[in-house]
Amino acid sequence: MLYREVGDFKTTYQADGQTFPIAFDRYRYYAVMLFAFAIMPFLLNDYWVKAIALPFLIYSIAAIGLNILIGYCGQVSLGTGGFMAVGAYSCYKFMTGFDIYIPGGEEWVRYALPPLNIFFSVILGGVMTALVGILFGLPSLRIKGFYLAVATLAAQFFLVWVFNKWEWSFNYSASGQITAPERFLFGHAITGPNTEPWATYLFCLVFLTILAIVARNLTRGHLGRSWMSIRDMDIAAEIIGVNPLKAKLTAFGISSFYIGIAGALLFSVYLGAVEVGEVFGIQKSFLVLFMVIIGGLGSIFGSFAGAAFMVLLPVLLKNVLVGQLGWATDIAAHLEFVIVGALIVIFLILEPHGLAQLWRIIKEKLRLWPFPH
């Protein structure tokens, strides 16, 4: 009833190849976009933005990034936390004025760029992460599966160690923390304490929208198809002319770019101050990995669903158990782990392909409804 191709005639190749070929799907997509851009900014307050909207938007970007690598290209990575840290720290360096020291005469002379606009700082955070990602992606040409996972795990620990040790990366602050100074875009504060909820929300939403559309189209094009052929069988892919070097390294690079942007936004817009070991530890790598697996490997929608599941469910449970039922906070916190853990197990047993597959099945059913065969 709701999902019908019937009567929805395509007259051009372009119309036939669009992202949402079914009219109802397309209208729903427009409605969500309209709601997200035109209505949500007016509804949000500080709590909603800080506790729900920003983490959802930022983790969605990270999940899309990791999904490109794992879901589309089949390269397992446990280095997400470390790559997010690269994004965050490079964003910090660029927004406070990237500096280098060159020996000149007696003393080292400091040369610094002027502090960049926050928008470009975030982008450059992504670019730096892409470079680091490609570097750590090199072993993927030789090793696969679990072995690659261990190699990326090394990246995770190495990068966290670097940002703890290398004083230049946190501008020699005594505490080793990086703190985002106040930065503006079009006259509105984006980082720092005096931000408007809608401004930070829209800033992240714009990033997410652009990146999601790009990812969707990348995965449907030449590059995405070469990734998927590598994922499905790398020897066969090589025989039909896919260059594994190019496919794997582009996957690492683009995936890291997304993850770097997520890290930069997490630090600058969402948290404001970051300590690398605590925020970008191994738990973060697993969190994003869970999002990708629960959401559905190889699906852009799955990345959104996974991020929503992992970010919103704990907050929802906390509000219900503590806020509504008045339970003790420690019991609620422990129960939260149990419920989220149990749901993950149940989901994976009932639907190993994640929430995205669930959504596909629902759509299939709706297509037949109300006259199933």
Next chain:
Amino acid sequence: MKMRTLTAATMAVVMGVSPALADMVFPSLSYRTGPYAANGIPFADGYEDYFTLMNERDGGIGGVPIKVIECETGYNTEKGVECYESTKGQGALVYQPLSTGITYQLIPKSAADGIPLHTMGYGRTSAANGKVFNTVFNYPANYWNGASAVVNHLLDINDGDIKGKTLALVYHNSAYGKEPIRTLEELAKKHDFELTLLPVDHPGQEQKSQWLQIRREKPDYVTMWGWGVMNATAIQEAANIRYPMENFIGVWWSGSENDVKPVGEKANGYKALNFHGVGDDYPLYDDLKKYVYDAGKAAGAGDQKGTVLYNRGMYAAMLAVEAAKNAQEIHDTKEITPQQMRDGMEALVVTQATMKKLGMPNFGPTFKVSCENHGGPGLVTVNQWDAKAGEWNQITSYGESDMEVIGDLIAEDSSAFAKENKIKEACS
């Protein structure tokens, strides 16, 4: 994408609760779960029990009932942000997050929202300069006082000369653990001792290599900036390599019963700093027993009374209540705002008479807060663990720290912060 609209709708239903604003709200950003729970629980219990006592015995502060909103952070900064945002709209008067990481995040927010932050013995040390950190307080003592107190104690037991001695700092590799380094480096220069730095990564269960290094290099003294599970692990490791416990001195966050008890007899003689009294030998405990414990209103499991961190939580609550009373007097109103609470904190005076009146004679040092000094006097004592008796003994009186060194460092660090954030140093 549909997920977003769905969840937004559910959240709208859930968020529909907000309490009446008539009460005085003291949020308790506690952690009763995770690797730091062993230390988070007693503090949270003490903090809450004192407020319960105020409500039960005195009917609140100046007749206005107190409401404690507890929010579990798990020592995690992301959850800390969520807790701050969810409680600040409910009229929160003061935040005490008990986490240096969360403190760093809340410092700019507290200035923007005008809600004071009291980081008692933790947080950003240079917040002691109230001319820059208008809304942040860290009286009665801070990390740099602690670092100096360790060195002073070493000077004491070495007749004032520690030239050529070696000191190893075992620290939590985070903003918290890194705080004392600068001070210790300055003091090492001044007193000519050698400092070795040994970072331990979160959560702190993995310390074999650090203690192997101590075993090899045999430093004369070891000091520790640890928290949570890291403390007990370190003391256990020290016992394993038979490091003399009396040469091992922890900061006040590494000196609770939960840190030494797991090690048993071998922890005997371990020293830790403190800035308040220990044990339950205070008249206040009679009232607590009568109004809180026996009435079945104790927070948590109710088994923490008299422990070091329980007392500290209680002390934190006591100072908050005194500041609130102060604010009520200054502004001549019963229902104070966070800004008025801030004024009350800045004009806080704690004398022996105040503590006696509250049923806690000689519990802490006497001090006076002012705009120039949000950090208090920094008077610190040294406690020593008696494993047989199972109690901490105060072995020194409240001693001054080296304010000559610390004062300069505070001025330097706070002016750097002021420059970065374009704050003009001034007393309002």
